[in-house]
Amino acid sequence: MSLYDIPIKRPVATSMLFCAILLLGIIGWKKIPVELTPDLEGDKLYVNFSRPNSDPEVVEREILIPLESKVSELPGMKESWGEISGSSGSFNVSFEPGTDIKVRQLELQRLAIELRKNQPTGTAIRVDAQDLSLISRFVMIIQVLGGEDNNALRNFVDDKIQSRIAAVTGVGTVWVSGAPEEITVEVNSNKSAALGISTGKVTETLSRSVRRINFLGGLENNTQRIPVMLDGRPKGSHELKELRLSPDSPVLIRHLADVSRGAGRTDMLFRINSKPSVGIIVLKEEGANLVELGQELRSRVNVLKREFNPYGIDFIIGFDGAETVDRQHCRGLQPDPRREPPGIRGRTSSRRPGCVRTGFAAEPREPMTGSSRLAPGRSPRSSRARAAACCGSRWA
Numbered sequence: 001m002s003l004y005d006i007p008i009k010r011p012v013a014t015s016m017l018f019c020a021i022l023l024l025g026i027i028g029w030k031k032i033p034v035e036l037t038p039d040l041e042g043d044k045l046y047v048n049f050s051r052p053n054s055d056p057e058v059v060e061r062e063i064l065i066p067l068e069s070k071v072s073e074l075p076g077m078k079e080s081w082g083e084i085s086g087s088s089g090s091f092n093v094s095f096e097p098g099t100d101i102k103v104r105q106l107e108l109q110r111l112a113i114e115l116r117k118n119q120p121t122g123t124a125i126r127v128d129a130q131d132l133s134l135i136s137r138f139v140m141i142i143q144v145l146g147g148e149d150n151n152a153l154r155n156f157v158d159d160k161i162q163s164r165i166a167a168v169t170g171v172g173t174v175w176v177s178g179a180p181e182e183i184t185v186e187v188n189s190n191k192s193a194a195l196g197i198s199t200g201k202v203t204e205t206l207s208r209s210v211r212r213i214n215f216l217g218g219l220e221n222n223t224q225r226i227p228v229m230l231d232g233r234p235k236g237s238h239e240l241k242e243l244r245l246s247p248d249s250p251v252l253i254r255h256l257a258d259v260s261r262g263a264g265r266t267d268m269l270f271r272i273n274s275k276p277s278v279g280i281i282v283l284k285e286e287g288a289n290l291v292e293l294g295q296e297l298r299s300r301v302n303v304l305k306r307e308f309n310p311y312g313i314d315f316i317i318g319f320d321g322a323e324t325v326d327r328q329h330c331r332g333l334q335p336d337p338r339r340e341p342p343g344i345r346g347r348t349s350s351r352r353p354g355c356v357r358t359g360f361a362a363e364p365r366e367p368m369t370g371s372s373r374l375a376p377g378r379s380p381r382s383s384r385a386r387a388a389a390c391c392g393s394r395w396a
Helices: 003-009 011-031 056-071 101-117 150-166 189-195 199-209 237-241 290-311 321-331 383-390
Strands: 041-050 077-085 088-095 124-131 138-145 171-176 181-187 213-220 225-231 257-263 270-272 275-284 314-320 355-358 361-364
Touching: 003 011, 041 056, 041 101, 056 077, 056 088, 056 101, 088 101, 101 124, 138 150, 138 270, 138 290, 138 321, 150 171, 150 275, 150 290, 181 199, 181 237, 189 199, 237 257, 275 290, 275 314, 290 314, 290 321, 314 321
Parallel strands: none
Antiparallel strands: 041 088, 041 124, 077 088, 138 275, 138 314, 171 275, 181 257, 213 225, 270 275, 355 361
């Protein structure tokens, strides 16, 4: 039995095979993520470095030239370009297309850490890459309006709104614009003068005590490597108040300064419809469907409107990536007058529920129910016209 005889002699098995392929195609089509922009990775790495109080020749000899020699050994390296300005500089590396840029970034970060170990204190070497994933995950901007106090409005959004937006399935990150909370240390000049302590001493004590998480290295054994981290962050404002200005002095920060927590300073303020507003930026999870997530977010915003409108709080969607994709989808169904048959050129039709093609623009509409009717005074002139009328098309 030849290969060509199998479909004829096994019709049931052949039908089941094609049904299985069709089912897999439908499942794959449902799982394809819809995004406003694709998640792209660049082919370049950027290294920024600084060596305080060093001449450009020293920075070149101690940092740039060692970086060039080590980077030239990385697989796929295409070209490099370096620049030094004073005690700082930059170093850009391009790789061949198809190179795994994330692996090269990890290798370059390891080289930067090894090089920094031999440099004086204060030397910084930072490795960055072209990261366009944030743009591809962008979904929506929601403006919250209400009241006259922008700080109070932001606190309201933090407490009541942000968590409910983040709870929508598919939402990855929710950012709130406006002035964030910060801790302010206000030094009393009279108290500091009476205690004989300068403002510079207070600044030095705070700078020495308030640190970030630093990676110090790792402890290795036969099976694993354990990273060692130094966490110099204070637990709260109460710890700042109890900082001692010097080991041989009993004076604390709270003896000459007021430590308070409140709204921080901001350089940007927004007003919409003559009211202060706070923006909510929504990013989606990796692989989430943009159109479906946009529908869920619009439903959640409508719920919030009905709940908080009686209290003077309103919600406006400033940008909707899902609506943009849907509008582009409708626009792709518009007719090309150069390819329309002469008998139906200029008429409108619809091939997708929710979109009506009118000339060169696509506009959303409610799906039609029942059969369409021809315009008054016009009768079907052909079987093609009657078929178009029965299939939901409209005549201009």
